[in-house]
Amino acid sequence: MQRTKIKDILRNDATDYEVVVKGWVRSFRNNQFIALNDGSCMNNLQVVIDLNTDADIVKRITSSAAISVHGKVMPSQGKGQKVEVIASSIEILGDCDAEKYPLQLKNKPSLEYLREIAHLRFRTNTFGAVFRVRHSLAFAIHQFFNERGFVYLHTPIVTASDAEGAGETFRVTSLPFDNPPRNEDGSVDFREDFFGRSTNLTVSGQLEAELGAMAFSEVYTFGPTFRAENSNTARHLAEFWMIEPEVAFNDLVANMDLAEDFIKYIIQYALDHNREDLEFLTQRLVEEEKQKPQNERSEMGLIEKLEFVLNNKFERVTYTEAIDILLQSPAYKKKKFQYDVSWGIDMQSEHERYLVEKHFKKPVIVTNYPAAIKAFYMRQDDGCAPGKETVAAMDILAPGIGEIVGGSQREERLERLERRMNEMHIPTEEMYWYLDTRRFGTVPHAGFGLGFERMVLFVTGMTNIRDVIPFPRTPKNAEF
């Protein structure tokens, strides 16, 4: 007989039919009631076993043992559930020695402890919910772009370009590290390396995505990204996933519209498809915040926050306006900011948080940043006063997370792009392939990058990025 998923049994009220269910024991009460979970949904299925069941079998029904149950779905006599399965036979598929098993759910294991047993943490309610939501968001991303005719472009993971320069990169090599071939001047001879040149893991698929956009009009990437930065925070990973759409003929405003529609679409998808998971996560957040003083707790519940984001237009302000708001703010006048504010600064976390969490109290898109603090490929704004040059950049700042999207209209004018690259000491010869798009049929275009894990943080209400990726890679940690 074919296995029925627990989700399918629980989501309809039908009874009086036979099923085979398989899963892992969450709890076993009164030598009679098994709470069974197969990961298909948040809730457990109650399995009621016969009191005459072989004592040797009963003994093996331990927390997290894998079992198969053949039985009949019936209305439950108990209060906690509508239906339950009355078992006619039960088979132990995989024993779980309770004495050695490191995960005891009744002990309310901490998130930090669960991180140390990340190979088992999927079996908890919290991580079950988080990773089902993560899946839905990933799926919704593909659906959103597919519905709009975007081509999913797989940009390379191994790349020779480190032109973006920003992040430290992970080197990819097959050379012997203890005795690499050397040039006469003593430097490593990468001509001997696998690719015949120095290569590293990608820090962004954007430049390649732009090449695709110059043929398909709209493309997106969704893949792993690697940064060897020694940043140890709740918002950074050495290996993370990034979504980067790139659209020909879009200007900055169209870019913002796309980003806002996109974020709202995937949040809506999660609300529509993961209601139980999000309700659980909402409750989890309430419990977590009980530890905090009143004034540090969220003003809205998780689901309430997501619905608020859906129902309100993101605030759009220029960098110049944002700086003015900060300069006029009570926080600034009372000298509450640790870092000073003036036109030209790269805004600090405290400034971004003030704008998002105190001033506007909703997601904010900040545009037209000073050119000096932004990347070479961003389109230079026309008509700027000397010393006040800006670019068509846009960052979306989310409450509690900070920067969730960074994007811009791209500089499509060859001479201006080359001039900027020279100013920033980016080698134009090596980047001939990028500049070729500006030589041959260049058009205005725009795109952005969205950090997937930061989006998952926002939607799940989790607070540490290591808890929203199955196996986090961070400085000094590549376990599992």
Next chain:
RNA sequence: UCCUCCUUAGCUCAGUUGGUUAGAGCACCUGACUGUUAAUCAGGGGGUCGUUGGUUCAAGUCCAACAGGGGGAGCCA
């Protein structure tokens, strides 16, 4: 990388001004239980107090270094 806090049983945590044999709840083991919902009840086992070095008659407790972790910052997505 910087600042700060933490590390005591499988988990979560107490442990007083340094002073006998280091505690609790849960988990685990044994037994009881025919409608449980984190089941309940009775009994039992379980510790190199993160590591190394130092101060002291005496260190879980004081000092230093190191390791791991949390929170904040920088960098960023």
